Amino acid sequence: MRLLSSWIREFVDIPADDRQLAADLTMAGVAVDSVAVEQGQAVLEADVTTNRPDAMNHYGVAREASAIYDRDLKPYRASPVESARPALGVASVEIADPDLCARYSARVILGVKVGPSPEWMVKRLEAAGTRSINNVADVTNYLLLELGHPLHAFDLDLLAGRRIIVRRGRAGERMATLDGVVRELTAQNLVIADGERPVAIAGVMGGLDSGIRDQTTNVLLESAWFEPRSIRGTARRFGMHTDASHRFERGADLGITAAGADRAAELIREVAGGEVLCGLIDVFPAPRPRPALLLRQTELERILGERVPPERVEQILRRLGFRLAADGAGQWMVEPPSFRLDVEREIDVIEEVARLFGYQRFPTRLPQWSGVARRAPHWHAERALRETARALGYSQTISFTLIAPRQAEPFSLTDPVRLANPLSEEASVMRPSIVPGLLNAVEWNLNRGTRAVRLFEIGKVYAGASGRYEEPSILGLAATGPVQEGPLHAAPRDMDFFDLKGDVEAVLDLFQCGRLYFDANAGADYYHPGRAARAAMDGETVARFGQLHPRMAAERKWRQPVLIAELYLDRLFCHGLRRPKYEPVSRVPAVDRDFSLVVPDAVAWERIESAVGRLGIQELAAVHPVEILRGGPVAAGSYGLLLRTVFQRPGQTLSDTEVNEWSARLIAALQELGIALRA
C-alpha cells in the first residue's frame, strides 16, 4: 500500500519527519518497507496485516500516528452543501437481507458533469497508485484511499424505479459485471438490485449497465456495510478479488458509512458539479452493538510480563478510538470502535496496548523451568545412520518429495498420493520411493562432470488415500563411479555390487539383530535381475539393494553401473541400536583349517554358511570364503572354493583330535550339498 505523508498529515499533527514516521509506524505494526520522494511527494510503501482493514488507508494510518505520538486526530466529518429537494423523494433504499447488509447509506447528486478530474486529484490518486478514470469514479477511489471505505456510484437513471433493493440473488438471474463477464447468480450471493434486476454484486463489483457513463448526470452514491463472510464467499465463488471485496471481506467500518457518503457527495459537487439532494438516505435496520470488554491490569501483566502504567494504557486505547471506563481497581470496561472488528476479546486489547507501548520496551528474560528435555524418538539411530553413511563416503542430499507421475511410476506398485492442485505436472505426486530423487541427483552430478557419486538421503516416502496416509522413513543410498580417487596411488576401480553390499552391511550392523540374512529376492523390477538382494532381520525385510536395471540406466544414457539401496527405517528402528557387549579375548591362539572345495554352481554361499551353522559347533568361531576359482582345473558347472574355518575355545588349547573330528563333520555336511573336497 502506498501512503502519502502529506495526506496522513492532513489528519494529525506529526512531530517527526517522514523517515522517523516510517520507523515509528513499523514498530507499531504498520510495516513501512521504504520511503521515497516522488514528484515532490513523500511516499511510504507499507504492508498492513490482513486483520487490520482499518489501517489500510490514510485516515487509519493517521489514527495510528495519533496514538504513537499522543496527538489529536482530526474527526472525519463532512457537511455537503445540499439543495432543498429531499433525496428520499427521488430514490429509495430497501434492505431485504439485514443479516448480510447491516447498513446502507446513500446520497443522491443530480446534474453532475462527468469529465476529467482536476489536477490536484489526479496527482494525488496517481501518487497513491491509482489511475484516474473520470471525476465521479475518482471520488469513490479517493474515498477508498483516504478512508478505506469502498463506495459505489450508480447512474441513477439506469436504476429501474430509482430503487435500491439489497437482497440475495435468485436462481436463474444473470448479470454482466463491469469487467464484462456475465455471472450466474444464486441465493448465496448478495446483490444490489433495482426495481427489476440485479445491478451490482454487493461489495464486490458493480454491473456493466448501471455504472457511471460519460453521459451520466444523476448519481446515486452507495456507502454500505456488508457481512465479511458473505462477501468473501461470493468473491471466491466468482474468482474475483477487487479493492472493494478486499476491504469488505476483512471487515469494513459500520460507523463510517454516513460520513463516507457525505464526504464523497461533497467531493463530487466540488469536482463534477451538480446538486446534492437534501438528506442522507441511511437505512440501518440492524445496529450491531459491540459488547464492552473487561481489561484487567493483572491480565496485562500476566501475558506481557511487565507492568504498563495505567495512564499509558488509557492514553493508548483512547487514541485508538476505544472508549474506557475505569473501575479504579486496575480494571477497565473497554468498548472497541466500530472499525476494529478484530478486537473481540481481552487479549486483543492487550495486544493493542503492547504494540503501542512498544515491543522494544519489554525486557528480555528466560523463563523458569523444571523438567526434562527429550530428543525425537529415533534421533540417536538416525544420527548413527547419518554418521556411518558419511564415514562410508556418502554425502547427504535432500530431494524434492513432489515429483512427476512418470518418475514415480516405475518405483511404485500402487497409485502415488496425488495433489489436487499441483503447481505443475513435474511436481504433482508425492514420491512413493526414495529412488527417483536419488537418481535425479546422480544424473545431475554425472551431467556436470562429477564421476564418483555417493549420496544418501533420509526422508519420508508417501502412500495411502482418502484420509489414511502413511509416511514411512527410508534411508536411500546411491553410488556410482570410482571407489577412491585415483589413479596416483592405486589403480582406479568402480563401485560394484559388493562395495554397496559392504556399505549396507556396515549400516545394518548398527542395529541389534538375532539373525540377518541376504537372498536374491529384491522383489523390484528396477533392479538388475542378477545383481540385487534383500536383507532380512529376524525374518523381516529391512533393505533391498543392488545395481539399477541396465535398461533404466540406458534410458538415462548412463554408461557406468549405478548402485542403489533402500533401507526401511521404521522396521530397522524396531530393532534398536546395537549395544556393545564385552567378551574376554582368548589368550590361546585360534586354529585355522582351510578346505579346498568343488561346489556346484547352484549352491550359493548362503547355503554353505547355513549348513555349517546348523552343525552347532560352538568352537567354530568363523567361516570365510577366501578364494573362488572358475574354469581351469575346475569343471564347468562348478566352482572352486577355498574355505577357511577358525576354531577357538576361550582359555583352552584345542587338540588335533577335536579339530579333526569337527572338520570331518563339516565335510560330511558339505557333501550333502553336493560339494566335494578337491583332490
Place this chain on the structure above:
Amino acid sequence: MKVEEQVRQTLEGLGVGDEAGVAGLFDGLRTQIERELAGLASADAGEQFRIRWLGRKQGLLTAANDNWLKPAPPALKRAVGRLLNEVKRQAEQSLEARRRELDAGSETARLAVQRLDVTLPGLRRPIGARHPVQIVIDEVQEIFLSMGYSVEEGPEIESDYYNFEALNMPREHPARDTQATLYVAGDYLLRTHTSPVQIRTMEKMQPPLRVIAPGRVYRRDNPDATHSFMFHQVEGFAVDTNITFCDLKGTLDYFFKRFYGEQVQTRFRPSFFPFTEPSAEVDISCIFCSGAGCRKCKQSGWIELFGAGMIDPALYGFVKYDERKYSGFAFGGGIDRLAMLRYGIEDIQLLFQGDLRFLQQFR
C-alpha cells in the same frame, strides 16, 4: 694365560686367595670383553660373541661360574658371585648397544632406497558431507535442548483441522490466502507450516511444555531463488503457568545470539498471525553489514527471520487447556533461510539438487 684356559681352572689353581686377586681376575675379563666387542664387524660376529661369552652351555662366563664360583672358598664366594653377575650384565648390555650400532649402518642404506616423495597428496578415503539444512536442524535442536525443549514430530500430509482450523483459521479466513496451500484430497493437504505439531502436542500432553518441531512444509509457490514449494521450518513453543512476552523475547534473543553470534541484536515488530496474540515479526540485525545497511538487508539493517507471539487463547479451547491458568508463546521460522544466511547461499534451489560440488563444501 688365555681367558679360555683361565676359566677352566679354579681360583685355587690360579693362585688367587684374596678379594684383591679376585678383582684383578675380573678386571682382566672385562678388558677382554670390551676389546672383542669393539672388534665386532657384523651382526653374525655379534652372535658368535654372544655364544662365546654368554652361551648357556659353552659360554666362557658359564665356565667361570662352574669353576670359579662353585668351588670358591666360603670367604671369597660372595665377592666372586657379585663380580661375575656384574660382568655378565655388562657384557649383555654392551653387546646389545654394539648390535644397534652395527644395525644402524646397514639400515640407513636399506631405508634410503625406500624413500617416498612425502609432498605428494595423500590417498584420501572419501568422507561424506552433512547437508547444510541438517547442520542447522542439529544446531537448532542442540540450542533449544539446552533450554529444556523436547522435539516432537507430525505428519506432512496433514488435515485441514490441524493445519488451519485448530490454529484459529476457520474456512474463509483471509489469512489462509497468505499460505498458498497444496491440497491432497478431501480434508487433507500438505502442511503449510510446522504449527500443526503445536496442536497435536498440546492434545496429547499437559503443561508445562517446551517443544520444538523441525520439519518439512509445503507452499504452492513457483520456484525461484528465494521460493521453493518444499522447504523446512522449525516451530517452537512453551506453555506453563508463568510464560510471558518477555520470556518469548529473551528466548529468541538467546537463540539468535547462540546461532549467529553474540553481536546479533533482535527486534520484535508487531504483526499478525491467527494463532498468536500479541504477534510479532522477529528481525535480527543484519549479519552481513552489522546493521549499517546493505543489499542483503535491503538497506534496512535488519533481516526478518521468525514469526512469533503469545499463543492465542483460542487455541487452548481446541486442546482443552485452562486459558486462565496457562499462557505460552510460540515461534516459527525457515530452516533453509537460517542456513542460507549462515553460509551466504543465494539460491534455495541449491539445497535440493544433490550437487556434490555444493554438498561437499559442508564437510
